[in-house]
Amino acid sequence: MKSLNYIRRIVRVALFVAIKSIRRGQITTKLVMVFILFLTLLNLTVVGGLLNGITEDVGDNIKKSFTGDIFIEPPSGYDYIKNTNDLFSRLNNYDTIVGYSGRLLKGATLEYDYKHTSGNKKPSSTGTTLMGINPDAEATTTVLPDKIVEGRFLESNDWDAIVLGSSLVDGYTKGSTGVSDTLGYVSIGDKVRARFSNGNTFEFTVVGVVHTKASTVDQRSFVNYKILRQLSGLGSNEYSEVAIRTNDQTAVSSLVKYLEDADAHTNYNNDIKEASEAMPKAIADLKKAFALIGNLVGATAVLIGLVTVFVIIFINASSRRRQIGILKAQGIESSALILSYIFQALFYTIIGIIIGTAVLFFFLQGFFEKHPLSLPMADGQLLLGFNYVTMRIIILMVSSLISGFIPAWLIIRQNTLDSILGR
Amino acid sequence: MIRIKNIVKNFISGTVVTKVLKGIDLEIPTGQFVAVIGPSGSGKSTLLYQMSLIDRPTNGEVFVGGQLVSNLNESEKTIFRLENFGFVFQDYALIPEFTAMDNAILPNLMLGTDINVAKKMAEKVFESFGIAHLATHLPSQLSGGEQQRVSVSRAIVKKPKILFADEPTANLDSVASLQLMKVFKKINKDGQTIIMVTHEENYAQMADRVIQIKDGQIIKDTMLK
Numbered sequence: 281m282k283s284l285n286y287i288r289r290i291v292r293v294a295l296f297v298a299i300k301s302i303r304r305g306q307i308t309t310k311l312v313m314v315f316i317l318f319l320t321l322l323n324l325t326v327v328g329g330l331l332n333g334i335t336e337d338v339g340d341n342i343k344k345s346f347t348g349d350i351f352i353e354p355p356s357g358y359d360y361i362k363n364t365n366d367l368f369s370r371l372n373n374y375d376t377i378v379g380y381s382g383r384l385l386k387g388a389t390l391e392y393d394y395k396h397t398s399g400n401k402k403p404s405s406t407g408t409t410l411m412g413i414n415p416d417a418e419a420t421t422t423v424l425p426d427k428i429v430e431g432r433f434l435e436s437n438d439w440d441a442i443v444l445g446s447s448l449v450d451g452y453t454k455g456s457t458g459v460s461d462t463l464g465y466v467s468i469g470d471k472v473r474a475r476f477s478n479g480n481t482f483e484f485t486v487v488g489v490v491h492t493k494a495s496t497v498d499q500r501s502f503v504n505y506k507i508l509r510q511l512s513g514l515g516s517n518e519y520s521e522v523a524i525r526t527n528d529q530t531a532v533s534s535l536v537k538y539l540e541d542a543d544a545h546t547n548y549n550n551d552i553k554e555a556s557e558a559m560p561k562a563i564a565d566l567k568k569a570f571a572l573i574g575n576l577v578g579a580t581a582v583l584i585g586l587v588t589v590f591v592i593i594f595i596n597a598s599s600r601r602r603q604i605g606i607l608k609a610q611g612i613e614s615s616a617l618i619l620s621y622i623f624q625a626l627f628y629t630i631i632g633i634i635i636g637t638a639v640l641f642f643f644l645q646g647f648f649e650k651h652p653l654s655l656p657m658a659d660g661q662l663l664l665g666f667n668y669v670t671m672r673i674i675i676l677m678v679s680s681l682i683s684g685f686i687p688a689w690l691i692i693r694q695n696t697l698d699s700i701l702g703r
Numbered sequence: 704m705i706r707i708k709n710i711v712k713n714f715i716s717g718t719v720v721t722k723v724l725k726g727i728d729l730e731i732p733t734g735q736f737v738a739v740i741g742p743s744g745s746g747k748s749t750l751l752y753q754m755s756l757i758d759r760p761t762n763g764e765v766f767v768g769g770q771l772v773s774n775l776n777e778s779e780k781t782i783f784r785l786e787n788f789g790f791v792f793q794d795y796a797l798i799p800e801f802t803a804m805d806n807a808i809l810p811n812l813m814l815g816t817d818i819n820v821a822k823k824m825a826e827k828v829f830e831s832f833g834i835a836h837l838a839t840h841l842p843s844q845l846s847g848g849e850q851q852r853v854s855v856s857r858a859i860v861k862k863p864k865i866l867f868a869d870e871p872t873a874n875l876d877s878v879a880s881l882q883l884m885k886v887f888k889k890i891n892k893d894g895q896t897i898i899m900v901t902h903e904e905n906y907a908q909m910a911d912r913v914i915q916i917k918d919g920q921i922i923k924d925t926m927l928k
Contacts, residue, residue, distance in 0.1 A: 289815045296805075296812055304800035304841075606796040609757050610810050610857070611785020613778065696777075697758045700792075 293612060294619035301620065302627055310628070313592055317632025317680065318639070320585030324672045325640060328574030329662045330653065335567040337658035338494070342563060343555040344423045345492040348380070348523035349532050350539070351558035353551040360518040362548040367522065370542055374535065376528040379420025384412035384508050385520035388474040390448065390501060392463035395471075403473075404464045406448050408501045410474060412508025421525045424490055424502070431468040431488030438504050442472060442484035446491035447498040474501075474511075482511055493657055496560055566657075582675060586683045589625055594687035597621060604692055605699025618688045625684025626677065633673055640664060705865055705896070706730040710753050710763035712746070712919075723749045725919040726763070731898060731912075733864070736891040738907035739900045741916035747900045748869055750916065754898065755788055755867045756780045767864065785813055789858030791868040795850040797842040803829070803853040804838040810861045821860075828856040832886055848879025855886055859895065866890070868899040872906055884909050 302310070343349070354361045361367065364382060371380050388410050394403035415434040419425045425433040429452055434443055446452035449466045463472065470486050484503065492498055509517065526532060532554055539552045597604065604617055645662045653660030691699075712724040723746045731737050741747045752758035754765060756772060765773035772783055789810075790796075797806045804825055811821035829835040832852045842850055851871060858866055868887070872880035884906050891897050891911075899910065907913050908927065915923035 285815065289813060293809070293813050296809070300798075300800050300805055603796070603798055606790075606792065607798070607809075608781060609755075609784065609790050610813075611781055611783075611788070612809065612813050613781050613785075616813065695758075697752055700757070700796075 290613060290616045290619060293616040294623055297612075297617065297620035298623035298627065302624055309592065309596070313589070313628040314631045314635065316588045316592075317585060317629050317676070318636045320581050320588075321633055321636030321672070321676055322639065322644075323581030323584075324578045324676060325636075325664065325669060326644065326662065327577040328571075328672075329640075329664050329668070330648070330660050331570035331574045332665075332668065333648070333661040333663035334653070334655060334658045335563075335570050336663050337661065338563055338566065339556070339559060341492055341494040341658060342496065342559055345427060345494050346422065346497050346523065347555045347558040348421050348525040349529065349555055350524040350526070350536055351553055351555060352522040352524070352539070353558075354520065355549045355551060360520060361522060361550050362543075363546065364517065364519050364522070366542075366546065366548075367539070367550070370539065371524060374538075376526045376531055376535070378525045378527050379417060380522055380524040381413060381417040381421040382505075382517075382519035382522045383418075384505055384512065384514075384518060386410045386412070386476070386508055386512050388476050388501075390444075390463060391473040391475060392466055392470065394473055404462070405475075406461045406463055408445070408448055408499060410508055411500045411502050412505040412512075413502055414505050421523050424492070424497070427490050427492045428488045429491040431486070433488055433490070434502060434504060436504070438487065439507055440482070440484050441487040441504065442474075443488040443490050443502040444472070444486055445498040445500045445502075446489055447495065448501065449489060452489060452491050476511065480511070482507075493655075493659070495562075495657060578672065578675075582679050585676065586679045589629070589680050589683040590687055593621055593625055593684050594690070596624075597688050597691035601691055601694070601699045602702055605694075605696050605701075608692075608696045609700060614692045617692050618685060621688030622681055622684040625680045629677055629680035633676060637669070637673075640669070704730065704732050704768060705754060705898075706766040707754055708764045708766070710750070710765070711761045712749050712753060712758070713761045723919050724753065724760070727919075727921060729754075729914070729921065731865075731896065733896055734891070734894050735912055736887065736897045736910040737899065737912045737914060738910035739898065739914045739916060740902060740904065740907045743902070745916045746919040747902075747916045751867055751869055751898065751900050755790065755865075756784055785810060785861075787864045789861065789863035789866040791851070791854050791858050791866065791871045793870040793873045795842070795847070795854040795874075797850055797853060797857075799842050802839050802841055803834065803845065803849075803856075806842070806853055807857045807860050810857065814861060825856060825860050828860045829853075831889075832856060846879070847875050848882060851875060851879065851883055852886065855883070855890075859890055863895075865896045865898060868897065870900055870902065872901065872903060880906065 352361055371377050388408060389405050390408050391403040391405040413434065415436050429446065434441055444466065449463050451465055466472065466486055468486055468488065471483050472486055473481050473483050475481050490502065526535060536552055536554055543550055543552065607617060608614065641664065645664060648662040707727060707729045710724050710727045714721045714723055727750060739747045739750060753760045756765065760773060764771055767787060775783060804822060807825035807828070808818065808821040811824060812818060826835060826838065829838055832855070834849055834852050837845060837849055845853065872883055875883060887897055887899065888909060901907050911928045913925045913927060914921055
C-alpha cells in the first residue's frame with residue numbers, strides 16, 4: 281500500500297502542475313471550459329427547478345384553496361363523514377387549528393341561457409359539483425374568498441347565490457378549461473339553473489367567479505350549505521368533506537394521528553389525511569412526470585457537459601503528449617499527471633459552479649419571482665431547494681472528475697518513448 | 704556503474720522486423736563521461752533509451768549499481784528514473800507554461816523535497832551555469848543555449864547517478880554548444896556520470912570515452928582519458 285507521504289507527494293506535484301497550467305493556459309480555452317460548465321449547471325438546475333416550482337405551486341394551490349393542511353373524507357362506501365359533531369368538537373378544542381370547513385357535495389348539471397331557448401335549441405350546460413359551504417368557515421380555512429376574479433364571494437345570509445368556478449365559464453382560463461362544455465360568457469347577476477339527477481331544478485343567481493388555478497376547485501360551484509342541504513333532502517347536518525387549516529405545519533402529522541386515534545376509539549374510520557396525500561391522482565402523476573422530465577433534461581445536460589470537458593481535456597492532453605512523455609522520463613509519475621488534469625477539470629467546474637450558482641440565486645430566482653411562467657394550472661417559479669442544488673453540484677463535480685480522468689488516463693498511459701517521439 | 708548485457712531491440716512493423724540493436728554489452732563505471740557516436744540510424748539513441756529505462760529492450764538486461772532494473776514494471780521504472788537518472792533532450796523539452804525555476808524544481812518536488820529547499824537547490828545550479836537571472840523566464844523568453852542549460856539544470860539538480868543526454872548540442876550554435884560541453888565537463892569533474900549521444904565528433908572528443916556504433920553494434924570503444 282502506498283504511504284501517506286507518497287500520496288502527499290503525488291498530490292503536491294499534481295497541484296503544482298495544475299496551477300501552473302491553469303495560470304498560463306490559453307485564456308480562450310479557460311473561458312470556454314468555464315462557460316460550458318456554467319451552462320451545464322444552469323441546464324441541470326433551471327428546467328428541473330421550474331418544473332419543481334410549477335408542481336409546488338400546483339400542490340400549494342390545492343392545499344390553500346381546497347384541502348387545507350388536513351383533509352377528511354367519509355369512510356369507504358359512505359357518502360358522508362361519520363360523527364361530525366364529535367369531530368368538530370375535537371377541532372374546536374385543538375389549539376393550533378386556525379379554521380375548518382365542513383362541505384356538502386352534490387353533483388348537478390348547470391344550465392345557462394335556458395330562458396331564451398326554444399324548439400331544438402338547448403341551453404348551455406355543464407356538469408359540476410355543487411359545494412355547499414359555510415362562507416365564514418371557508419374563509420378561515422382556505423383562500424377561496426381571495427381568489428374571486430369577478431363579483432364577490434358568498435355571504436352567510438345568501439340563499440340562492442352561487443359562485444362559479446372559472447373553468448365552467450368562458451373568459452377566465454387560458455387554453456383548455458378541463459371541462460368539455462362550459463356555460464359560455466356568464467355575467468354577474470345572471471341566473472343559472474341547477475338540474476339534479478332526480479329531475480329537481482333550482483335557480484341560482486351568479487354572484488361571483490372564482491379562479492384558483494387548481495382544476496378540482498375551478499370545476500366546482502359554490503353555494504351556501506343551507507340551501508344545498510335542503511336541495512339534497514337531508515334531515516340533519518351531513519358533510520362530504522372537511523378541510524382543516526392549522527398554524528403549526530410541523531404538527532400536522534401529529535394532529536392527523538390524534539384525529540385517527542380518536543376515530544379508531546369510537547370505531548369511526550373516516551379517511552383522514554395530510555394535504556400531500558389528499559392531492560388528486562392527476563396532480564400526483566403530473567408531479568412524477570415533471571420530476572422525470574427534469575431528471576431527463578438534467579441527465580442530458582450532464583452528458584453534454586461531460587463530453588465537452590472530456591473533449592477539451594483530451595485535446596489538451598493530446599497536444600501535450602510529448603511533454604507528458606518527457607515528464608514521465610524525468611520520473612514524474614503518471615498518477616501525478618493524471619491527477620493534475622483532474623484538478624484542472626475540477627477547478628474549471630468549481631468556477632463554473634460558482635458563477636452558475638450566483639446567476640441562479642442572484643438573478644434567475646428573482647427574475648422568475650417577478651415574472652413567473654403563467655400556466656393554466658400554476659405559476660411557475662424557480663424553486664431551488666438546498667438539497668436539490670447541492671445534489672446537482674455534486675453530480676456535476678463527479679461528472680467533471682470522470683471526464684477529467686478518462687482522457688488524461690488514455691493519453692498518459694501510452695508508452696513513454698512513443699509519447700516523446702510522437703509516434 | 705551501469706552495465707548492459709546482450710541488449711537486443713527489434714522494431715516490428717507488420718511483417719517487417721528491423722533489428723536496431725543486435726546484442727550490445729557495455730559497462731560504464733561511475734563518474735565516467737561517455738560519448739556514443741555513430742551515423743544516423745545506427746541505433747545510438749535507441750541504446751540510450753534502453754539504458755535509461757525509457758524503452759523496454761526486446762532482449763537483454765540492464766543493471767544499475769549491480770541491481771537488475773530492466774525487469775521493473777513501468778511505475779517502478781518511473782520511480783527508478785526519478786531517483787537515479789537525469790535527462791537532457793535535443794530540443795530541451797522544457798514545459799512551456801513553466802518558468803525556468805518551475806521546470807527545474809519539479810523533479811525534486813516529486814522526490815518529496817520541500818519547495819523552498821528545491822528552489823534553493825535550483826538557484827545554486829542556475830548560478831553555477833550563469834543563468835540565475837533567468838529563473839523567472841518562460842522557455843519562450845530564452846535562447847536555445849539558455850534553454851539547454853535550464854534543461855541540464857533540471858536534470859542534475861536532483862543529483863542523479865547517471866545523466867543521459869540525447870544529442871544535446873544538435874539545436875545549438877557552436878558557441879552555445881561549447882558552453883554546454885563545458886558545463887558537462889564541469890559536472891563530470893564533480894563526479895557526475897554522463898552518457899551522451901552525439902553525432903558531432905569534436906564534442907565526443909571532450910568525453911572520457913567514445914563508443915562508436917554502427918548497424919546496432921559497437922564497432923569501436925575508445926578510452927580517451
